[in-house]
Amino acid sequence: MNVMTSPIATPALKDKGLEIALSDGASHYFNYFWLRDNCPSSFNANTRERSFDIFHLDAAPRAQTAEVVGDALEITWAGEEHVTRFPLDWLEAYKTPARRPDPADLPRKAWYGDHYPDVPRFSQPELLADPALRAKWIEAMLVEGFVILTDMPNSDAGITETAEMIGQVRPTFFGDYFDVKTHINPTNTAYTASALELHTDTPAEEHAPGVQFLHCRANTVEGGYSLYADGVAVANDFRLRDPEGFKVLSEVPVPFFCEHDTYDMRSRQTIIELDQHGEVSGLTISQHMLDISDLDQELLDSWYPAFCRFGKMLQEEKYMMTFLMKAGECMVFDNHRIVHGRAAYTAESGDRYLRGCYTDRAEMRSTYRALVSEGRFKK
Numbered sequence: 001m002n003v004m005t006s007p008i009a010t011p012a013l014k015d016k017g018l019e020i021a022l023s024d025g026a027s028h029y030f031n032y033f034w035l036r037d038n039c040p041s042s043f044n045a046n047t048r049e050r051s052f053d054i055f056h057l058d059a060a061p062r063a064q065t066a067e068v069v070g071d072a073l074e075i076t077w078a079g080e081e082h083v084t085r086f087p088l089d090w091l092e093a094y095k096t097p098a099r100r101p102d103p104a105d106l107p108r109k110a111w112y113g114d115h116y117p118d119v120p121r122f123s124q125p126e127l128l129a130d131p132a133l134r135a136k137w138i139e140a141m142l143v144e145g146f147v148i149l150t151d152m153p154n155s156d157a158g159i160t161e162t163a164e165m166i167g168q169v170r171p172t173f174f175g176d177y178f179d180v181k182t183h184i185n186p187t188n189t190a191y192t193a194s195a196l197e198l199h200t201d202t203p204a205e206e207h208a209p210g211v212q213f214l215h216c217r218a219n220t221v222e223g224g225y226s227l228y229a230d231g232v233a234v235a236n237d238f239r240l241r242d243p244e245g246f247k248v249l250s251e252v253p254v255p256f257f258c259e260h261d262t263y264d265m266r267s268r269q270t271i272i273e274l275d276q277h278g279e280v281s282g283l284t285i286s287q288h289m290l291d292i293s294d295l296d297q298e299l300l301d302s303w304y305p306a307f308c309r310f311g312k313m314l315q316e317e318k319y320m321m322t323f324l325m326k327a328g329e330c331m332v333f334d335n336h337r338i339v340h341g342r343a344a345y346t347a348e349s350g351d352r353y354l355r356g357c358y359t360d361r362a363e364m365r366s367t368y369r370a371l372v373s374e375g376r377f378k379k
């Protein structure tokens, strides 16, 4: 039988929805509320938002009649003067429950300690000039989580203009940006010349910022090597090496804090973060901001050893990428995936000045989708 030319059976009207045979020959059920709410006329072409208000229907929507006319399903609604026309190929996309395909949902590629020569690099002025190159930059962020930008302008505004290519600058309780220099009265270990253990930033925020920018303006001190590791690489290997430890670190939220005279930020996060597919998507880790645990002390019998095994693994040479940042470079990395730290340096030996800021992961994905896909409303 030639399915393409066979007549499509009349939809069967049920109490709360209708059944219609689609291209696979099978019958598919669609709920009346869903059909009425998503009528193509429900959406305003200018705002690209739904303008139909389903709360104002007097009764639950119900089809008076439904038939296939040409390549569309036509529904005449009971109790209101309205006809809905759905192209059949549009309905096909919703015949089985599944998330809408997402161009930003890309498989991650783990990287290891020898990755530095292969880190994707982009020239900042070229990014500003070329949207296609910006898409490649964000793609590298989604897949690898770490890139280096070169040829940065030597200005305070340079990092802002760079971050705005991905999204709005996302303030934290430290403000719109932060400067990493040695401070006289430091409120944060980053502002000293001490070593800084591997961490993700501001874990005490309920939604810690997703993308971090670190613009190196000067780096002539002795020491001060940058340390980066891919949390996805380490956690994926930890999952194989220590399944029980992985389970506890990915399932048990633990408290983080950041407290000073005018703020008292608190959150609860799992150390290992999983995505919608159950894959490792990142970490939240910071020894200096891990709060005094209020968990059941017997749960800590398993949590703490797992945390220490994982923390030691993060520091293994296999995973640790070590390099010296150069003035004019900007490190851009996923703050929920890439752990970063710093070796101690000699404060008097020269200048070390970084300016940092953040944007959010969701906004980065949004920018990427807009750059690489047509979307549903573009003409």
Ligand SMILES: [Fe+2]
Residues within 6 Å of the ligand: 190, 199, 200, 201, 340
């Ligand atoms: Fe940091």
